Amino acid sequence: MLPGTGKIPRLYCALIQILPVGGSMNVFSLMLVIGADRMLAIFMPLWYSTRSEKHYLKIMYLASFWFPLLLLGFAIKTVIQDPFINVKCFATDWTASDDQNLIQSIILVLICLTSLCYILMFFKLLYEQWKGKATAQRKAIYRTLALIMAIQIVGYTLTSIAYNIVMRISSKFSADDLQYITCAVNVMSSLSSSAEVPVLFVVSWLFRNSPQTNTNNIPNITSQINTNFVQKYQPTKINTLVQNKLITNKFL
Structure with a gap:
């Protein structure tokens, strides 16, 4: 938000x-x-x-756009009031103060929900490792989740500290200077929030292959069960030619 x-x-x-x-x-809704x-x-x-990956990805990407569209709606609502007034x-x-407060609250909720997702996954993988089910691939995901959680929690903590410091010393600056300082904090906050995006995409193949690692043995298990079932319950087959020969010898 550089002016x-x-x-x-x-x-x-x-x-x-x-x-x-x-x-x-x-970034926040995408995460x-x-x-x-x-x-x-x-x-x-x-x-x-x-799952149907084609339709699934469409739904996921469309779901990530609701937050920017909400921001666009707030901007349109403010701009149409007086579109040609000169501003800094x-x-x-270009957004009302109440709308900005709502946006900040939504950002906080999104960060908390994202952190909750990764915390749950972290404990799930920790439980699997404790049970001895963790593979090398799972351990790689385990390390990645720890890194993402650190970026989320540490980034939000540092941003909150920076905002509190700015609010405490705001009386020493003019309104314009305070806006510039706030913009600088916003830039650093955005960078800390978006830092985990390349981390996720670099290791995304680990996440995509992880379910396959757990399920690639299912067809083999099913095939083995079917084979055992057939061998156990299928009647013994007698060669037709041998059977006919036995019958012929019996009547000779």
């Missing part, structure tokens, strides 16, 4: 800011969607390995 120099019409300000800010907001996807992979491996292009110039 522009001088003043520009609010409409132009919104058009300039909506893409980078919306992309930054998309929750990815977290939910990983939970399904770990807690429901059989269903996950047999701060966040408060």
